[in-house]
Amino acid sequence: MLAVRVGHLPVCARLKSFVRNRILQFIGDETGPAVATAEPPASPAHVSPPDDAPLLDAYSAAVVSAAKRVSPAVVNIEVRQRPRPGTQPRQHPNGGGGSGSGFVFTPDGLVLTNSHVVHGADSTEVTLSDGRSYPATLVGDDPETDLAVIHIDAPNLVAVEFADSNAIRVGQLVVAIGNPYGFQYTVTAGVVSNLGRSFRSRTGRLIDGIIQTDAALNPGNSGGPLVDARGRVVGVNTAIIPVAQGICFAIPSSTAQWVAARLIRDGHIRRSYIGVAGQDVPLHRRVVRFYRLEAETGVMVAGLEPDSPAAAGGVEEGDVIVEAGGKPVRHIDDLHKLLTDERVGVPIALTVIRRTEKLTVEVVPAEARRRE
Secondary structure, eight states, X not given: OOOOEETTEEHHHHHHHHHHHHHHHHHOOTTSOSSOOOOOOOOOOOOOOOOOHHHHHHHHHHHXXXXXXXXXXXXXXXXXXXXXXXXXXXXXXXSSSSEEEEEEOXXXXXXXXXXXXXXXXXXXXEEOTTSOEEEEEEEEEETTTTEEEEEEOOSSOOOOOBOOGGGOOTTOEEEEEEOSSSSSOEEXXXXXXXXXXXXXXXXXXXXXXXXXXXXXXXXXXTTOEEEOTTSOEEEEEEEEEGGGTSEEEEXXXXXXXXXXXXXXXHSSOOOEEOOEEEEEEEOOHHHHHXXXXXXXXXXXXXXXXXXXXXXXXXXXXXXXXXXXXXXXXXXXXHHHHHOOGGGTTOOEEXXXXXXXXXXXXXXXXXXXXXXX
16 A cells, blocks of 8 residues: 655654644743743833922922913002992992902003992902002992093003903813902912803803813902913902902903903993893793794793883783893893893893783883992
């Protein structure tokens, strides 16, 4: 019987050689170890913990740079108010006893601050960071947004630079600077905690787009700037909630710039009004479905001023306003947002629910009276 050959070796010989080579590949030959084992890793040398000093130095450098750039423009504001007959002297909400902060935003001496710092003051004195003091005059005041502009006649002033508050993000580093006592400015740092908050001014009007930050705001720092890492103003510090572990609020710079421009031009902010006292109320689901309303709440007219635009237009007490100018009215703040200076003298259609009937009346808003 002839053996079948492949090449020069029989098939059985080649198979044995192949198997032997594969075994040796995994377990080694008779001269090597029976099982190949990996070399134990060498003991690593002592590894130092990561050095955070450069990061902390960079953070500190950003805060120091921002404070150094802005602090010359931050001022202390002291106000005096003579008691009126039969009235008590007004207590300032900032807790500083007639003291607050502000900042120079033009080289010719215009200073931006909070309305509650200077509103109703008989005399105002501004102290700069270098110790110089000057009397100030009121340019304009808007309690609805808690902003005011005053003016001092002083040479060699340093003005701040504004940044776009719409570009800031949650988590961004911010620095709050104030000058509560006129001796030296104070600095606190933190991050933007939230954007788009709403905050009510002393007049009850809702201020939208408020910046929430955890940078501590101490009494007397109201009206000071909130700046980014480059020292540009992104907000005006306005309020603190003492029982909320230092939650602070600032009016965005976009709002502050718009209000300041109007105050410089007109001395006040023009707004329209219709003369109703409103209360948010739920609507019955049957009414919502029957009239296909967009919202399930509206504003009930709880009070109506005599000879007001609403009274002249046919609005009655007890009516529930559900639309204004074609837009749904869910809350009283929806009316506030709608009644801007552009609406003065411009007819607006109000849709109301009167008992179970849906009516549309035309109202011509008038200019709101300024609050004293």
